[in-house]
Each structure stands twice: as structure tokens, then as C-alpha cells.
Amino acid sequence: MITRREMLQVSAATAxxxxxxxxxxxxxxxxxxxxDDLTRFDALGNVTLLHVTDIHGQLMPVHxxxxxxxxxxxxxxxxxxxxxxxxFLQRFGIPAKSAAAYAMTDQDFTALAATYGKIGGLDRLAxxxxxxxxxxxxxVLLLDGGDTWQGSLxxxxxxxQDMVDCMALLKPDAMTGHWxxxxxxxxxxxxxxxxxxxxxxxxxxxxxxxxxxxxxxKMVEKGGVKIAVLGQAFPYTPVANPxxxxxxxxxxxxxxxxxxxxxxxxxxxxxxVVLLSHNxxxxxxxxxxxxxxIDVILTGHTHDALPEVVTVGKTLLIASxxxxxxxxxxxxxxxxxxxxxxxxxxxxxxADVIKPDAAMAAAIAKARAPYAKELSxxxxxxxxxxxxxxxxxxxxxxxxxxxxxxxxxxxxxxxxGFRWGTSVLPGAPITVEDIHNATAITYPQVYRxxxxxxxxxxxxxxxxxxxxxxxxxxxxxxxxxxxGGLGYSIDVSKPIGQRISGMTHLKTGKAIDGAREYAxxxxxxxxxxxxxxxxxDVVERHVAAEKxxxxxxxASVKISGI
Amino acid sequence: xxHLSRRAAxxxxxxxxxxxxxxxxxxxxxxxxxxxxxxAKFTAGATPEQGKISIELPEIAENGNTVPLSIxxxxxxxxxxxxSDVLVVAEGNPNPGVGTFHFTxxxxxxxxxxxxxxxxxxxxxxxxxxxSGKFYTAQKLVKVTIGGCGG
Numbered sequence: 001m002i003t004r005r006e007m008l009q010v011s012a013a014t015a016x017x018x019x020x021x022x023x024x025x026x027x028x029x030x031x032x033x034x035x036d037d038l039t040r041f042d043a044l045g046n047v048t049l050l051h052v053t054d055i056h057g058q059l060m061p062v063h064x065x066x067x068x069x070x071x072x073x074x075x076x077x078x079x080x081x082x083x084x085x086x087x088f089l090q091r092f093g094i095p096a097k098s099a100a101a102y103a104m105t106d107q108d109f110t111a112l113a114a115t116y117g118k119i120g121g122l123d124r125l126a127x128x129x130x131x132x133x134x135x136x137x138x139x140v141l142l143l144d145g146g147d148t149w150q151g152s153l154x155x156x157x158x159x160x161q162d163m164v165d166c167m168a169l170l171k172p173d174a175m176t177g178h179w180x181x182x183x184x185x186x187x188x189x190x191x192x193x194x195x196x197x198x199x200x201x202x203x204x205x206x207x208x209x210x211x212x213x214x215x216x217x218k219m220v221e222k223g224g225v226k227i228a229v230l231g232q233a234f235p236y237t238p239v240a241n242p243x244x245x246x247x248x249x250x251x252x253x254x255x256x257x258x259x260x261x262x263x264x265x266x267x268x269x270x271x272x273v274v275l276l277s278h279n280x281x282x283x284x285x286x287x288x289x290x291x292x293x294i295d296v297i298l299t300g301h302t303h304d305a306l307p308e309v310v311t312v313g314k315t316l317l318i319a320s321x322x323x324x325x326x327x328x329x330x331x332x333x334x335x336x337x338x339x340x341x342x343x344x345x346x347x348x349x350x351a352d353v354i355k356p357d358a359a360m361a362a363a364i365a366k367a368r369a370p371y372a373k374e375l376s377x378x379x380x381x382x383x384x385x386x387x388x389x390x391x392x393x394x395x396x397x398x399x400x401x402x403x404x405x406x407x408x409x410x411x412x413x414x415x416x417g418f419r420w421g422t423s424v425l426p427g428a429p430i431t432v433e434d435i436h437n438a439t440a441i442t443y444p445q446v447y448r449x450x451x452x453x454x455x456x457x458x459x460x461x462x463x464x465x466x467x468x469x470x471x472x473x474x475x476x477x478x479x480x481x482x483x484g485g486l487g488y489s490i491d492v493s494k495p496i497g498q499r500i501s502g503m504t505h506l507k508t509g510k511a512i513d514g515a516r517e518y519a520x521x522x523x524x525x526x527x528x529x530x531x532x533x534x535x536x537d538v539v540e541r542h543v544a545a546e547k548x549x550x551x552x553x554x555a556s557v558k559i560s561g562i
Numbered sequence: 563x564x565h566l567s568r569r570a571a572x573x574x575x576x577x578x579x580x581x582x583x584x585x586x587x588x589x590x591x592x593x594x595x596x597x598x599x600x601x602a603k604f605t606a607g608a609t610p611e612q613g614k615i616s617i618e619l620p621e622i623a624e625n626g627n628t629v630p631l632s633i634x635x636x637x638x639x640x641x642x643x644x645x646s647d648v649l650v651v652a653e654g655n656p657n658p659g660v661g662t663f664h665f666t667x668x669x670x671x672x673x674x675x676x677x678x679x680x681x682x683x684x685x686x687x688x689x690x691x692x693x694s695g696k697f698y699t700a701q702k703l704v705k706v707t708i709g710g711c712g713g
Contacts, residue, residue, distance in 0.1 A: 210630070210675075238624040239707060250630070252620045462708045473621045474705050496683075 033099055033116075033353045039128055044343040045333025046223035047272060048136045050129060053145025053300035054322035056179075056420040057152030057440065059166055059364045061118035061351030063423040064323045065387040066305065068106040071492055071562060074470030076282045081304030081319055092307050103325065103348035104305050110385050113425055117352040120324035122166050123364060124349040126357035128327055129170055136331075139223035142170060145300030145320070146177035146233065146278045149191070151420050153436035154371050159183050162367035164191050169360050174200050174218045178234030178278050178301060181246050182442045188246075200231020200276060202261050203254040213249055216261050219270065225334045227272045228265035230294075232258065234278040234301055236476040240466075242443055244528040253283065253473055255290060262293040271337040274298065281319055282472035288312035295339050296330065303389065303419045309344045316342060323422060325349060375433040380543040382430050383550040388421035388438060391467065391479050392490075392559065395551040396421055396438050400523075400535070401484025403542030408448045408532075410521035411505065412456065413484030417463070417477065418524075430543050432536075439523075439535045446532040447525050450517040457500055457514065460488060465496040483556070486512070493561030506556060594685075597651040597658035601689055601699075604649045604662075610697035615648075615688050617702045626706040628677045633663070635672035635690045635698070645672035647691040654684025682706050 072082030083091050085107055094100045102112035103119055133140050148167060149160035160183055167175075174197055181188060192199045192214075202216035218229045235253045238246055258275070265273050275294050277284050280301040288297055289312050296316045305321030309330070316339070320328040326346050333341040368375065388394035397415045404413035421438040424430055451459075459481065466477035480490075489502040503512035512518075523535040543549060601610075618632035637645040644667045650660040663674045672690070680686075687701045 236622055239622055243624060250624060252624075256616075256618065459708060465705075466707060469705075474703070476622050476705075476707060 033350060035127075035354050038347055038350060038353060039131055041132075041329060041331070041345055042343065043136060044331040044341060046139060047225050047227065047332045047334055048132060048140045048223075049274065049296065049298065049318075049328070049330040049332065050132060050140060050142045051145065051298045051318055051320045051328040051330070052125065052142075052148075052324070052326075053278075053298070053320050054147040054303050054420070055122075055144075055151075055163070055324045056147055056322065057150055057155030057163060058120060058324045058422070058437075059122050059152070059154070059162065059367060061121040061124065061349075062323050062325070062437075063113055063118055063425060064120075064325055065106050065109045065385070065389060065423045066104060067390040069391045069559075070304075071391055071468070071559075072282070073468045073492055074472070076285065076472065080306055080308075080310060081281050081302065094307070099348070099350065100307065103350075104307065104321075104346075109387075109423075110426055116350060119326075119351060120349050121351050121356065121364075122170070122324060123356035123360040124351055124354040125324060125327055126170055126360035127354055128347060128349065130357060132329060136223075141220065141222055141227065141229070141274075142172045143229060143274070143276045143298055144172045144175035145276055145298055146175055147179050147300065147322075147420070148175065148177070150179035150182060150440065151437065152440050153375060153433060154368055156436065156440040156442065157371060158367075159187050159442075160191055164194065166360065166363050166367055168196065169363055172197050173220060174198050174229050174231060174276060176200050176231035176233050176276050176278050176300075178237055179241070179441075181233075181237050181249070182241050184245050184442075185248060198231075200229065201233035202230055202257055203232050203235055203251055205250050207248050207250045210250075216257075217265055219265070219268070223334075225271050226269050227274060228268075228270035229274045229276055230258070230261050230265065232275060232277040232279055234280075235283070239476050240478070240526075242526045242528065245442070253279065253287070255287065258287065258294075259291045262291060266293055266337075272296075272332065272334045272339070277301075280472070280475065281317070282475065284317055285310070285312055286472050288315040288317060295334075296332070298328070305346060307346045309342065314339070316344075318344065320346065322420065375431065377432045378429040379432060379435065379540050380430045380546060381548045382424045382426055382428055383548050384426050384552075386424040386430070386434075386549070386551070388423075389419060389479075391417075392557045393482060393554040394421070395554070396424070397482035398484070398551050398554050399543070399549055400438065400539055401482055403539045404446065404521040404523070405484050407538045407542055408446060408521035409519070410448060410485070411507065411518045412451075412486045412520045414459070414520060414522035415482040415484070416524040417467075417479030417481050419478050430549065432540070435536050435539050435543070439539060441524060443524060443526070443530065444534040444536065445525070445530045446521060446523045446535050446538050447530050448519065448521045448532065451520045452515060452517050453503065453512040454514040456486070456512065456518065456520070457503060460490075460500045460503075461496055464490060464492070464499045468492045468499065469496070480557075487556035487558075489558040489560065491561035492559065499561075502558070504556075593658075594653045597653040597687060600651050600659050601649065601687065604647075604689055604691070605697045608697050610689050610699035612699060614698040615690055615700035617686065617688055617700055619686060619702050619704050621703075622705040622707060623680055626680045626682075629680050629704060630675070631678050631686070632675040633673065633688055637672050637690075637692065639665070639667050639670060639672060641667045642693065644669075644693045645690050646693050648672065648674070649689045649691075650678070651687045651689075652678065652680060652684055653687060654680070654682050656681060660686075680704055680706050
């Protein structure tokens with residue numbers, strides 16, 4: 001095993017490029033940062049894993065601000081990935097205002113975005129994948145953790161086709177998924193049939209006969225090592241998303257099944273067992289502590305970008321971020337069925353630094369062509385940073401909630417705490433693409449219905465428990481539901497039913513009355529047959545009416561018990 | 563096998579055990595105390611030991627109206643050492659009794675699967691009785707959520 005010190009030297013390669021100030025010109029920053037710096041890697045061993053996950057329909061480079069609040073509870077309290085901002089920089093030895101600080105944290109985001117530009121793009125990813133494959137001929141596995149086919153106007157309009165077509169050029173070795181399922185069972189099967197690589201999901205059974213629906217494992221040999229890649233789809237897809245879209249499929253963590261598949265893989269000669277997972281980081285951390293024999297878990301779902309490997313016993317956990325910002329490279333020295341050494345780097349795909357791959361750039365242009373005019377249509381302007389990611393509030397969600405309240409004449413708005421959704425810089429136009437990057441789902445209807453104060457409390461408690469249950473196996477959801485017109489206090493350390501207090505109707509300043517009915521507007525209902533306009537149209541109307549959008553910091557949620 | 567009705571046989575997921583389903587006519591007293599009373603009746607007051615039982619249930623139910631449940635008890639199932647009865651109770655249901663599975667050495671394994679209905683988030687408690695009069699127990703929490711807001 002290499003030492004922690006060595007590993008830090010590798011993972012902090014980009015950190016060494018600190019410019020010392022956020023005010024550098026973009027041209028100067030670009031000169032300081034080179035493709036070689038970003039991809040430099042002291043190769044090790046006989047296998048290289050490349051991992052991408054949670055791209056969320058983003059073919060092009062993006063601005064994506066990482067969370068400022070990402071609380072861990074129970075045993076995960078204070079542990080990565082539940083470390084943000086300045087604490088993150090300190091923990092991983094990353095200089096403030098450096099390229100790495102910009103890529104991995106929320107710190108100085110707006111200023112650093114001007115310096116370092118956008119990150120990601122499948123064409124930049126293609127360049128790095130090609131380079132690593134050339135360098136490590138016959139040793140490379142490229143694995144896609146899923147949430148790839150959803151999250152943009154193009155992905156939603158083509159029902160995943162644009163992403164499938166472009167990802168095909170990367171020739172991944174396997175994938176798993178989550179939001180992919182929201183295109184429905186028939187479309188899923190259709191797209192999967194068209195892939196040259198397997199869609200793995202050991203944890204899905206049909207509801208009728210309890211039989212496996214997808215392949216559990218892909219056995220492959222790389223660098224002379226027999227490798228088993230097991231796939232685990234998001235266990236709570238039919239709970240967090242509409243079950244009616246996948247009525248014949250039953251999910252779940254299925255720890256026993258994971259254990260059985262690992263044992264089976266080992267018995268059939270696998271020297272390296274990799275779990276390609278969409279469980280979420282804390283679930284995988286618990287799983288690693290309870291199931292023996294998994295060498296590597298490539299985590300996903302929770303969108304964490306970590307510059308170091310997290311180890312649980314002998315298992316290595318990798319967190320590769322989201323929205324196409326990063327690709328992870330993990331080199332492994334596998335001898336006699338065991339990992340003898342490893343080296344890791346989370347590679348940020350700075351779009352101005354990495355040369356786009358021509359074939360992929362052409363494929364992206366072709367995929368976007370049918371929507372190009374609509375995507376670039378300017379609806380309004382942002383006067384403050386719009387972002388979503390974080391446990392409680394995002395300014396983009398505040399904007400959505402304001403749109404719901406006004407356009408649907410509601411007293412209270414509820415907006416789902418999705419972890420996906422790109423950022424818009426202050427001063428930048430808000431385009432149709434930006435709005436869809438925050439709203440593109442297959443169940444976009446905006447409902448308006450009366451809910452009692454008591455029912456609202458139940459909803460908040462329920463969602464809070466999905467995020468803050470101390471046992472990660474009972475955490476179902478994304479971040480906390482976003483509220484408009486409603487303030488509350490939350491003690492994250494309390495059990496369900498006792499976390500939420502002080503619910504206030506912000507317009508009147510009065511306490512929420514449990515017995516009274518409030519007019520509530522929201523979107524992304526998991527109930528079949530929800531009626532209403534599409535969320536992106538509601539937001540567009542609001543932004544067009546406002547012309548310039550300015551969101552002040554939201555102080556309506558008071559957090560304690562951290 | 564004892565107590566095998568046509569209805570019970572139909573309710574079985576696995577073929578080797580019989581189940582006694584609890585009727586729906588009891589009063590709706592939804593309390594862990596009622597569940598504890600059912601268990602005490604089953605064990606004749608004895609305190610069961612933890613262990614021997616593996617319960618397969620989702621951590622979070624996809625549909626509270628039909629939650630898949632599988633139980634297996636680690637037992638030799640020989641004529642002088644076997645699991646004879648397995649009680650299942652749902653602590654938070656209006657009627658906590660789910661049913662009792664009955665086994666004989668001829669069952670081969672003390673395993674059964676069925677689907678149960680859960681009114682809300684609650685513990686499912688399983689108690690196994692052996693031919694020598696020992697009791698074992700295990701439990702698992704199943705969350706029934708409003709859903710939505712995922713990821």
C-alpha cells in the first residue's frame with residue numbers, strides 16, 4: 001500500500017497549481033493550468049479503473065457549485081463527504097482559491113468561476129479516457145455509475161437517446177442507474193438493448209416472481225486480472241420517484257444479495273471485485289463494513305467529489321462528483337486475488353484546459369442540434385448566483401418556489417431537494433437550457449392543492465428522516481424539500497416526528513395552524529395522474545416577468561443539532 | 563402439518579410450511595403492547611433469545627400494501643431438533659398479528675415467504691419455537707414513507 005503522504009501528493013496535484021488569488025485573468029489561469037498537469041499520474045499496478053457518475057444529461061461543460069451544507073448524522077457525522085467549504089480545503093490540504101478549491105467546494109465560487117471557467121463536457125472526458133487507455137493499454141475499465149440519461153432538455157426530449165448516443169463513443173464497460181428508470185420500463189429496456197455494454201443491477205427483481213431483471217455482474221479480464229464488476233442501482237427508485245413508472249420492478253439494498261454475488265464472483269475466480277454503486281456514499285460505507293470481499297466501491301447518487309480514497313476495512317470507496325465535472329482514475333496493483341497497492345486521482349475536467357475530442361464534440365453538436373435554438377433562448381438575467389446543491393436551500397430552488405407561489409397563486413410552495421441542477425453566475429443570462437437543467441423530469445406537472453398544517457408537518461418530518469435517519473440504510477431521498485412561503489426550524493439530531501418545529505407562514509408571520517388548510521403548489525409528485533402545467537413553463541413565465549432575478553440569502557430554515 | 567386451510571395454502575410463497583393467518587375481526591388496538599401480548603401468549607411467558615432467525619424485508623417499503631417478507635430459521639430440522647412454529651407480528655398494524663408458520667422435520671428447512679400489509683413505519687418481530695421448547699427472536703424496522711423528493 002502506498003502511504004497517505006504519497007497519496008496526498010498525487011491527489012493534490014491540482015492543488016499545487018494554486019494561483020494565490022481569485023482575481024487572476026482567465027488567460028493567465030489557463031496558462032498556469034495544463035492538460036498534462038490535470039492528467040499527470042504515476043501509473044501503478046496492473047489495473048486502472050476510470051469512473052464517472054451522475055452526469056445528469058450534461059453533454060457540455062457546466063458551472064456547478066458544490067454544497068456549502070452537507071450534514072452527516074450518526075456514524076457519518078463530520079466524516080467525508082460531510083465536510084464542506086473551508087473545512088474541506090483544510091482537511092484535504094487544498095489551498096484556498098486554487099483550481100482544486102474551485103472544482104471541489106463552494107468557496108469563492110463566483111470569483112473563481114470567472115478565473116477558471118466551466119468544467120466538464122463529454123468531449124473533454126473523451127480526451128482523458130483516450131489518453132489513459134493509450135497509456136494503460138489493456139488495463140483500463142471505464143464504468144458509469146448512472147444518472148447519466150436524465151437532467152437536461154435534450155435528455156428529456158429524446159428520452160435519454162442523446163446521452164446514450166454520446167456515451168456509446170466512450171465505450172464504457174458497464175453502467176448502473178437511477179433516474180434512467182423514470183423513462184419507464186419499456187423505454188429502459190429499449191435503450192439497454194441498444195447498448196454495447198451491460199446495464200448491471202443485482203438489486204432489482206420483478207414483482208411477480210421475484211426473479212432478477214438485469215445482469216448482476218460483468219466478468220472481465222484486464223491486465224491479466226480477472227475482475228468482477230457488480231452493479232447496484234439506486235435502491236429506493238420506486239420510493240423516491242414514481243413507482244407507477246416501474247410497476248413490475250422491485251428494488252432495495254438487498255445486502256444479502258450483494259454478499260451472495262460477491263461470494264459467487266470470488267468462487268468463479270474473480271481476483272478483484274468492484275461494486276459499481278448508486279447507493280449513495282453513506283449507504284456504501286455501511287455496506288462495506290458489513291459485506292466482506294469487495295475491493296472497490298465506486299460510489300454515486302450523493303454527488304460527492306472527494307480527492308482521496310476513503311477506506312473501510314480493506315474496501316476502497318471512490319466518490320467521483322457529478323455533472324461530468326470529474327473523472328476518477330484508480331490504479332490498482334492486484335496480486336494473488338488481493339489489492340497490494342493503489343493510487344488515486346480525482347481529475348477535474350477544466351473545459352478551457354483539456355482539448356475536446358473531435359469525434360465526441362461532433363456527436364454532441366449533432367445531439368443538440370434539434371434543440372439548439374431553444375436551448376440558447378434567453379429568458380431573463382441573474383443578478384445573483386443561482387445554484388441548487390446543499391441540504392436545505394439553493395437560490396435556484398428559491399427562484400422555483402417564488403415562481404410556484406406567484407404563477408400558481410399559492411400560500412406555500414414545495415420543491416424537491418434534487419441534488420442535480422447546474423449553476424448560473426451573477427450577470428449571466430438565464431436560458432431555457434438553465435431552467436431545464438434544474439427541472440427536466442418526466443413527471444413535471446405542477447400541482448396545486450389544499451394541505452393542512454398538520455399534513456405539511458408530516459411531509460417535512462418524512463423528508464427530513466429520509467435525509468437524517470442515523471441509519472443510512474433508511475435514508476431514501478435527496479436533499480431536504482425546499483419550501484417557499486414557509487419557514488421552520490430543524491434539529492437534525494432528533495428522531496422522526498421531533499425534528500421540525502416553529503413552522504411559520506412567512507407572508508403573515510403567523511405560526512402554521514395544524515388544522516387550517518393552505519393552498520400549496522409543488523412539482524415532481526410521485527402520484528400518477530397529477531394535473532397541472534409543466535414546471536419549466538411556470539419558471540420561465542416567472543423569470544420572463546421578473547426580467548432580472550436577484551435572490552437574497554434565505555434565512556427561513558433554522559438548523560440545529562449538528 | 564397442522565392448521566392447513568385452503569386459504570393458508572394459497573397464501574404461501576414457499577411450499578414447505580403451513581401458515582395460520584390471523585382473522586381481521588379483532589379490535590383495532592394498534593400498539594406494541596398488543597404485539598407483546600401476542601408474543602407472550604406464543605412463548606407462554608418465556609423470554610426468547612436473540613438470533614437464529616434471518617428476516618428478509620426491505621428497509622423502506624416500496625408499497626406498504628404488499629411488502630415481501632421472507633424468513634429463515636437456522637435449525638437442523640431433524641426429528642428430535644426442529645423448528646415447529648414461527649410467529650410474525652407487526653407492532654404498528656391495527657391488528658399486530660400477521661400469522662404463524664408451522665413446520666415439521668419433513669419441511670426440510672424452516673423457511674417461508676409471503677407478503678404483508680404495513681400501515682406505517684414499524685418493527686416486524688419474528689419468534690421461532692423449537693421442538694425442544696426453546697424460543698428465538700429477531701426483528702427488523704420497515705419504514706413506510708410518503709415518498710418523493712429523491713436524488
